[in-house]
Amino acid sequence: MSASPYPTNFGVFMAPFHKIGVSPTVLFERDLAIVEMADRLGFQEAWLGEHHSGGHEPIGSPELMLAAVSRSTRNIKLGTAVNSLPYHNPFLLAERLVTLDHLTHGRAIMGFGPGQLLSDAYMLGIDPATQRDRMLEAADVIMRLLRGETVTEKTDWYDLHEAKLQLRPYTVPELDVVVAAVTSPSGPVTAGRLGIGMINLSASSASAFEALRTHWSIAEKEAAAHGRTIDRKNWRxxxxxxxxxxxxxxxxxxxxxxxxxxxxxxxxxxMPASEKPDIEGMIEEAIESGAVLIGTPDTAIELIRKLADQTGGFGSFVMTLTDFTTFDKQKRALELWAEYVIPEFRGQLQPIREHNAWVRDNEWKTKTMAAISAASEKYAQEATTAR
Incomplete structure (x- = not known):
């Protein structure tokens, strides 16, 4: 990673958290429209989640959504945030992500985690106590498959016999893979052991923000112990x-x-439920706790600088959008982020400001007027001589 601790890549993440009572068809179209808009505005990444219950998070297959939006986008990378590994045979999931990588011509990112909703695990007959162990088992197999290995492995929930992917990823040398983390060390441990990236969700909340102090050092320690290398540019x-x-x-x-x-x-x-009696109080409480960023582009810039100071540097910041507000207001937030926040950290505004100051601080107008006056005088003299 460069000497600067600040991110130069930016993304948008939608679990999504939608209000109930709106057509899911309409909501899916809006999710795709946000990704398309982010692509046009210069965001580098878009992420969609996987959930199977609860009503508010209706996407059960982020790969399907990302494949659909890949046809109407050009540059933005498309990530699953996250695939819940205990819910899938690891061979079949690896195969789907490789297919997505080919369909997008190398724009796919695989994000994975143990699964957040216990109601999802209940419907699938999975003991929640086994989810993190299953995630580690599946993640190891998936990375071996993506790296071209043949895997024979039997556990109490999958059985693979000389399993080998028919297709290698489109991306060379390998598909971009990240593990989700919040506060526990399991995310950074997995990232280090497998030599992959990491995405810390809810990073501004008090407990997650504090955990950021040690997460990268844990990942580095595990990477060294397992002969892997990791890079902060792959930390989101x-x-x-x-x-x-x-x-x-x-x-x-x-x-x-x-x-x-x-x-x-x-x-x-x-996070605890709010005890505030009014909506304004709930919002204020959430802002003060650090659980959400609600403010202006300057507020966003300030938070990113705080996160960089806390971590020592990371590669990407991903804004999580929710139906806290309307679809139109979300689009405007995306525009403001692209207008002011992204260029601030990608170094695109400073030379413009410097050129503006250079022009304003010099007597260009005086010199221009003098040049015009001299040209006029010269013309008059030549006209007189010609007569």
């Missing part, structure tokens, strides 16, 4: 985000769906 941080032209406007925007989505999140994650 994500936070629930909404920005607008002013902080007051951003908070007002979020009164649309904040209460419904926040109460849902309190049921599926360790």
């Amino acid at each position: 941080l994500s936070a629930i985000t909404h920005i607008a032209e002013t902080e007051d406007q951003a908070r007002k925007d979020c009164t649309y769906g904040f209460e419904e989505i926040w109460n849902y999140l309190a049921h599926i994650s360790p």
Whole structure:
């Protein structure tokens, strides 16, 4: 990674968290439209999640969604955030992601985790206590398959006999793979052991923010112990985000769906439910806790700088969009991010500012007027001589 600790890649992540009561067909089209818009605006990555219950997160197969949107995008990389490994035969999932990599001409990213919703595991007859062990087992097999190995391995939940992928990934030398992390060391341990990237979700929340102090050092230690190499440019941080032209406007925007989505999140994650009696108080509480970023482009820039200071540097920041606000307001937030936040960290604004100052601080106008005056005088003299 370069000397700068700040990210130069930016993405958008949608679990997605949608309000209930809207046609899922319409919501899917909106999710695809966000990815298409992000591609046009210069975002580097888009991520879609996998969930099977709860109602608010309706995408059961991110690969299908990403394959669909790959036809209408050109540059943006398309990631699963995340595939829940205990729910899939590792050979079949590896095969699907390799196919997606070919369909996108190398734009696929595989993100994986143990699975978040216990209700998903219940429906599939999976003991939640086994999910992290199963994730590690499957992740090891998937990486071996992606790297061209033939795998024979039997566990209590899959049985592979001389399994080898028919296709190698389109991406050379290998498909981009990342593991999800929040607060526990399991994410960085897995990243280091397998030599892959990592995406820290909810990175701005108090507990996750504190864990960032040690996560990369854990990953580096595990990588060294297993003969792997890892790079901070493959470390992604994500936070629930909404920005607008002013902080007051951003908070007002979020009164649309904040209460419904926040109460849902309190049921599926360790965060406590809000005890505030009004929506404004709930939003204020969430902002003060660091659980969400609701503000302006300047607020976003400040958070990214804080995250860089906390981590020592990372490669990508991924903004998590939710139905805290309307579809139109989400699109405007995406525009503001592209207009002000991305160019700030990609170094695109500084030379423009420097050129503007250079022009304003010099007497170019005086010199221009003098040149015009001299040309006029010369013309008059030549006209007189000609007569």
